[in-house]
Amino acid sequence: MAPESQDQDLPQVLVLGPPTVFSCLESQFPNRFHFLKPWLSKLPLPQFLTSYAQYVQALIIPGGSLALTSAILDCLPSLKLVATASAGVDHLDLPELRRRGVAVAYAGNLFSEDVADMAVGLLIDVLRKVSAGDRFMRQGLWSTKVNFPLGLKLSGKRIGIVGLGRIGCEVAKRLEGFGCRISYNSRTKKPLVPYSYYSNVHELAAECEALIICCGLTEETRHMINREVMVALGKDGVIINIGRGAIVDEKEMIRCLLQGEIWGAGLDVFENEPEIPEQLFTLDNVVLSPHVAVTTHETFLRLSKLMVDNLEAFFSNRPLVSPLWISGAAEEG
């Protein structure tokens, strides 16, 4: 869509995706920027960019699915800022962006509490069969005297946290209130936390009854939760993934779920979002969530403001409010 005349003088911001938060951002902060919206144009993206985005200095982008490739960057010779609406940055080619002198603003820890809340919600749901119970009720099965199967107890359980960044710590804090015993795996032992450290995720799984995946996706963490880890977790074991889908070997997980080699899984993320293996739909021991762990009304309002603050800082030559801090971001997922 070509620039509209009335906001020609506003700073131009290219919107890729768009991020889910964009409509909230646009309505909350009108008349601050001139947004270029390729999805409203009939042109293929490269032609749109070549035609309208030659002078664009800033873009906003969602996390996760949409990769900011070199081919896209080649169409944006003036680009100086990528503001991603995510805490994870695996969709960004950071070395390439650095090479091109493009700064990155991200969501930082904004989502940590929401993600941790969701992780605990998914854990209770899988153990106590909350969604399965709701399905049972809506199918009208209660009054037929069909027995609803028993769940497993959360209180006191041994929980393993994979990736003890900000989100992992928030999950641990919550689960302490349930009397759970917390252990964790991360690249390095954290000096100031009271939880048991395992340098090896397989050993962590063997000691725990649930694993909560809170790490980011890197070459080291891809398919880190493999068949061996799941078997070590055991038949009463639960996997909660609020990190990135590809950290878990999804095919093997489905096999373990089908064969009862683990108790269940609560999944907010998947290997090929938004496509997910149809076998998952047939399983009563999984809870499926459309990558919304980060997403609440309250946080959307805060994220809109944060993105606007970053854009305004950029256009005023002030320091970014939440510049990417790579080590933290990679750990947050």
Added chain:
Amino acid sequence: MAPESQDQDLPQVLVLGPPTVFSCLESQFPNRFHFLKPWLSKLPLPQFLTSYAQYVQALIIPGGSLALTSAILDCLPSLKLVATASAGVDHLDLPELRRRGVAVAYAGNLFSEDVADMAVGLLIDVLRKVSAGDRFMRQGLWSTKVNFPLGLKLSGKRIGIVGLGRIGCEVAKRLEGFGCRISYNSRTKKPLVPYSYYSNVHELAAECEALIICCGLTEETRHMINREVMVALGKDGVIINIGRGAIVDEKEMIRCLLQGEIWGAGLDVFENEPEIPEQLFTLDNVVLSPHVAVTTHETFLRLSKLMVDNLEAFFSNRPLVSPLWISGAAEEG
């Protein structure tokens, strides 16, 4: 079913219901008692009791739906012990049992942790739309780009606990880990808790964003959560009921849910279990659970043992392990 010859010498225990835990109890503790099972007989219950239970001194019964009426008690002239597999005792006519000199054993605090875990699970589910998200996924809507609606944030919310007995305290402890601000309503202010006290549930609702019903059902608490309370809670307000269905005016709650006067409800209990109003099935802002907040594998094993311990104490003239302690029980729900 008539007594079987091989266990004629074992103490007779009448089983009413039966409680869901009964099959677990029977398989875990074989050859301890001779169980009378009216549901296996073609006789109507009164005739069964008159024919086979004249000398029965002890019975076990589930909580909730099955009321132990005077008509039943009249058929059991030798009865000396009722062991209920529940923490709530509203199905028992306590004055009448006392008048007849019948002792009552109950489940005490055995369920508190499980119920509290479930209360938090339902709260997260309603706020964050976990079950609705799972339904959305299983309907294959994610890949169609239909937007899944935003949920509300739990962390930091103002939560009102209605009935701060053992379960209410366990719920509060868990929600502190989420940074929630806890207030409560109960018959009397508790001297040792750090939470704000409201003597009036309407005022509590006006100050809070969610109410968690943890009290028992009494004449005072019946329909205590009425339309006025729900309106005071407001359109972002959530009701979680893990107490008893009739504490909430169910018809008014459904009206408030339909009209968006409250955000949602998580319900493990209902006014006329297992029948529930079909309108609830059409609502995406409720989570329905088949009265399983108390029910996990681990707790069933412990409950089986507790009931057997009470029965053995009774038949050995030892004090009951978990005699009913009326004020505590009424508060626990």
